Amino acid sequence: MQMIKRHKTRVVRIGSLVLGNSHPIAVESMTNANVHEPDAIIRQIRELERAGCRLVRIALPDLASTEHIPFIRSRTRVPLMGDIHFDHRIALAAMDKGIDSLRLNPGNIRQKEKIAEVVRKVKEKKITVRIGANSGSVDRSRYRKNDSDALVKSALEHIRIFEQFQYRNLIVSLKSTDILTTIRAYKKFSRLRNYPLHIGITEAGTRFSGSIKSAAGLAILLYEGLGDTLRISLAGDPVHEVIAGYRLLKDMGLYKKSVEVIACPTCGRTGFDVERTADEIEQRTSPIRKDVTVAVMGCIVNGPGEAGEADIGVAGSGGRIILFKKGRVIRNIKRKEILAEILDFIEKQK
Ligand code: SF4
Structure with a gap:
């Protein structure tokens, strides 16, 4: 840029x-x-x-x-x-x-x-x-x-x-x-x-x-x-x-190194509260100076695949939520655990 x-x-x-x-x-x-x-x-x-x-x-x-x-x-x-x-x-x-x-x-x-x-x-x-x-x-x-x-x-x-x-x-x-x-x-x-x-x-x-x-x-x-x-x-x-x-x-390229939160626009397949989850993550990560991309995707159809480049992300999956890293599914995660899991991941990045 x-x-x-x-x-x-x-x-x-x-x-x-x-x-x-x-x-x-x-x-x-x-x-x-x-x-x-x-x-x-x-x-x-x-x-x-x-x-x-x-x-x-x-x-x-x-x-x-x-x-x-x-x-x-x-x-x-x-x-x-x-x-x-x-x-x-x-x-x-x-x-x-x-x-x-x-x-x-x-x-x-x-x-x-x-x-x-x-x-x-x-x-x-x-x-x-x-x-x-x-x-x-x-x-x-x-x-x-x-x-x-x-x-x-x-x-x-x-x-x-x-x-x-x-x-x-x-x-x-x-x-x-x-x-x-x-x-x-x-x-x-x-x-x-x-x-x-x-x-x-x-x-x-x-x-x-x-x-x-x-x-x-x-x-x-x-x-x-x-x-x-x-x-x-x-x-x-x-x-x-x-x-x-x-x-x-x-x-505007005026804040170097930052956490990018991407969220899907949601549709009929959305499996959990994407908007609230993305809002919470954005609120807590906005001042952090690390280049990390976090994805919050409503479903697994386009979830980890579409957001495969994200460093970490969550996606809805038939009543459950899955945690993925670089497009690879790691495990199921509870809604209330998401924020702490993501903050912990960011903390460990250089
Ligand atoms: S990721 Fe899934 S829920 Fe979100 S918009 Fe795409 S298809 Fe719909």
């Missing part, structure tokens, strides 16, 4: 995560559990971590929500980004409570002294900030058209606030719900500044429509070498965003 040449950018750090330039493109997501139920948030972050999520964003809608940061931080490992709007006190409290990074638009804090207070603390704590311009946040009283120019100008306004303080640990995103507007905005911006880019299509949609819409837009950006971290925005379980993100990177 032809290699994509990545756009040159500055390099920023969020905890253990290094982003930008030639560093691997990170797949990120956002929790949607109730922020005032820290146990639920922690459970969700751990699921995201297990799926390979490298940066988790948490909405911090009020001051009380920042109180949970130390507890959440101490029980999870993945870098955390607080999502803050309007109230500068939330940003200050989040930094004091140990958040690793922030997503904010200083312009929507409005008063200069309050903005300065936030930027001073960001600088003191050396926190990386994502400036996230999106079509919903563009100031319509100033930009009549909600187009790519408005997105770029709006982002630049926010960026200049940090640049006035000689602070450049920034990531920038310019998302629209419209694919072409998003692509134009990122391309224009990348000619003006060299900050690492978080790429995504805002409010992309359901698991099905959102994945296609995001992939359509982000594939073009990635092909242009743009994007240092990405989110596939989907309604529902955020783990699906991570799986979709890795899938896209793998298909």
Whole structure:
């Protein structure tokens, strides 16, 4: 596969995560559990971590929500980004409570002294900030058209606030719900500044429509070498965003060594729950950096034969499920044993 040449950018750090330039493109997501139920948030972050999520964003809608940061931080490992709007006190409290990074638009804090207070603390704590311009946040009283120019100008306004303080640990995103507007905005911006880019299509949609819409837009950006971290925005379980993100990177040749899960389309011969089994395997194997192909086939008719090249696979067979390796039937296997058997096989591969 032809290699994509990545756009040159500055390099920023969020905890253990290094982003930008030639560093691997990170797949990120956002929790949607109730922020005032820290146990639920922690459970969700751990699921995201297990799926390979490298940066988790948490909405911090009020001051009380920042109180949970130390507890959440101490029980999870993945870098955390607080999502803050309007109230500068939330940003200050989040930094004091140990958040690793922030997503904010200083312009929507409005008063200069309050903005300065936030930027001073960001600088003191050396926190990386994502400036996230999106079509919903563009100031319509100033930009009549909600187009790519408005997105770029709006982002630049926010960026200049940090640049006035000689602070450049920034990531920038310019998302629209419209694919072409998003692509134009990122391309224009990348000619003006060299900050690492978080790429995504805002409010992309359901698991099905959102994945296609995001992939359509982000594939073009990635092909242009743009994007240092990405989110596939989907309604529902955020783990699906991570799986979709890795899938896209793998298909674009930007994630070296990966587990490929192939599944038959199912038909009247299907002998077990192919979709659920393939989903579970994909969920657990998406971040693993090993070249292994796993096949989940509904029946033995086309099972091991059609998927004979797969390193390991399962196929339905008259009320039973068989395990096969390189097209050779090994033994019968119970449905509940499949995931552990496959993970164990992958673990043993070099
Ligand atoms: S592998 Fe079997 S169950 Fe799956 S689509 Fe082909 S014939 Fe149908």
